[in-house]
Amino acid sequence: MHVSHLTLHDFRSYASAEVALEPGATAFIGRNGQGKTNLVEAIDYLSRLSSHRVASDAPLVRAGADQAVVRAAVVRDGRTAVLEVELNPGRSNRARVNRSPLPRAREIIGLVRTVVFSPEDLVLVKGDPSDRRRFLDDLLVLRAPRLAGVRADYDRVLRQRNSLLKTAGQARRGSSSQEGALATLSVWDDHLTRVGGELLAERIALVDALRPYLARAYQSVARGAGRDDAELEYRPSLEIDGARSAGELAAALLAEVERRRGDELDRGVSLVGPHRDDLLLSLGHGAGAGAGPGAGPDDEPQAPPRLPVKGYASHGESWSFALALRLASYDLLRDDGDDPILILDDVFAELDTERREQLADLVAGAEQVLVTAAVAADVPKALAGVRYLVGGGEVRREP
Numbered sequence: 001m002h003v004s005h006l007t008l009h010d011f012r013s014y015a016s017a018e019v020a021l022e023p024g025a026t027a028f029i030g031r032n033g034q035g036k037t038n039l040v041e042a043i044d045y046l047s048r049l050s051s052h053r054v055a056s057d058a059p060l061v062r063a064g065a066d067q068a069v070v071r072a073a074v075v076r077d078g079r080t081a082v083l084e085v086e087l088n089p090g091r092s093n094r095a096r097v098n099r100s101p102l103p104r105a106r107e108i109i110g111l112v113r114t115v116v117f118s119p120e121d122l123v124l125v126k127g128d129p130s131d132r133r134r135f136l137d138d139l140l141v142l143r144a145p146r147l148a149g150v151r152a153d154y155d156r157v158l159r160q161r162n163s164l165l166k167t168a169g170q171a172r173r174g175s176s177s178q179e180g181a182l183a184t185l186s187v188w189d190d191h192l193t194r195v196g197g198e199l200l201a202e203r204i205a206l207v208d209a210l211r212p213y214l215a216r217a218y219q220s221v222a223r224g225a226g227r228d229d230a231e232l233e234y235r236p237s238l239e240i241d242g243a244r245s246a247g248e249l250a251a252a253l254l255a256e257v258e259r260r261r262g263d264e265l266d267r268g269v270s271l272v273g274p275h276r277d278d279l280l281l282s283l284g285h286g287a288g289a290g291a292g293p294g295a296g297p298d299d300e301p302q303a304p305p306r307l308p309v310k311g312y313a314s315h316g317e318s319w320s321f322a323l324a325l326r327l328a329s330y331d332l333l334r335d336d337g338d339d340p341i342l343i344l345d346d347v348f349a350e351l352d353t354e355r356r357e358q359l360a361d362l363v364a365g366a367e368q369v370l371v372t373a374a375v376a377a378d379v380p381k382a383l384a385g386v387r388y389l390v391g392g393g394e395v396r397r398e399p
């Protein structure tokens with residue numbers, strides 16, 4: 001798929017912008033702070049209704065305006081659809097496809113798919129578990145847009161259950177009756193664990209699907225890496241004993257929630273569920289890696305240990321891992337049968353020449369690649385396609 005036209009109204013720094021786009025590579029070049037990322041961020045927003053740079057919509061609306069509009073003509077299998085989102089911070093966003101309003105804005109998710117590489121990706125490796133959960137959930141929803149509803153339901157149930165836990169915990173500490181709150185709590189336990197079981201099953205299946213793609217992607221971006229160096233493993237907040245189906249996982253969650261009832265009431269928060277999970281990223285170094293810390297004397301000769309990336313990997317390895325996670329996502333989506341739009345936001349300035357060329361070669365075959373760079377010379381030759389100059393609030397195509 002590719003975007004053939006982008007229209008912005010009051011999005012970020014743009015009062016209005018119209019940009020015609022083509023398949024293949026397009027580079028947006030301009031000095032810092034001129035609005036290059038704002039353009040590609042708009043397309044990414046359309047794909048998932050969230051931005052790779054901020055957690056809320058307010059910063060996406062031009063200062064002084066109260067709503068923003070992003071519209072894109074998206075070409076897929078030769079047919080064009082016009083997708084539009086109206087961002088209304090503090091109120092519901094609206095979405096339209098070919099001018100027809102959708103009942104819920106989130107139904108637009110997945111109609112255009114993007115994979116964004118950006119310097120912010122380092123948080124996938126170095127950041128909190130919430131950054132990695134977000135990575136997984138974004139990818140889940142892009143592959144199966146109906147899961148946007150499951151994700152939203154889980155967040156809503158979690159918020160309501162947490163506020164009930166607080167009330168019930170306060171009643172317990174004040175020795176007043178908590179019977180009513182506890183009865184209601186068990187209803188929310190059922191909701192949380194049912195939706196949580198579904199989300200957990202989907203995440204575990206996604207990690208299994210992503211694993212071989214990640215191993216291959218890491219080997220292609222990290223110089224001298226072995227075939228099995230990069231690994232990822234889903235780390236749930238409870239013992240799941242090989243459970244894989246949504247039903248089995250919901251039952252395991254419910255048993256654990258009941259077991260930890262006292263702790264949850266004391267702390268006033270839900271301590272079990274997909275919102276407490278993490279994705280463990282680890283690196284081995286060459287063939288035979290994998291013994292890990294704690295390997296016994298029988299494991300001689302000792303292989304270099306497999307280590308977590310967070311806290312152990314070098315800066316270059318961390319970067320390669322983050323790039324590999326994005327590349328793996330791209331390859332997985334592509335094998336699902338759709339070529340997502342690749343966005344390389346400011347990444348080339350972070351890489352040395354050899355790795356720039358390597359990454360460019362890996363992505364040059366994508367149907368559409370959008371690149372932003374402050375310095376034109378940073379964009380590798382393999383991606384020298386159409387070029388736009390971005391500056392002074394304008395986006396001008398280079399002749």
Ligand SMILES: Nc1ncnc2c1ncn2[C@@H]1O[C@H](COP(=O)(O)OP(=O)(O)OP(=O)(O)O)[C@@H](O)[C@H]1O
Pocket residue numbers: 011012013014030031032033034035036037038039058059060061062063346372373374
């Ligand atoms: N909501 C907003 N309203 C008005 N201006 C905004 C808003 N959000 C961001 N900006 C402005 O947009 C500019 C940043 O644009 P953008 O991030 O696209 O820059 P860039 O060209 O990609 O720069 P760099 O090369 O440094 O990454 C900043 O000057 C910022 O002040």
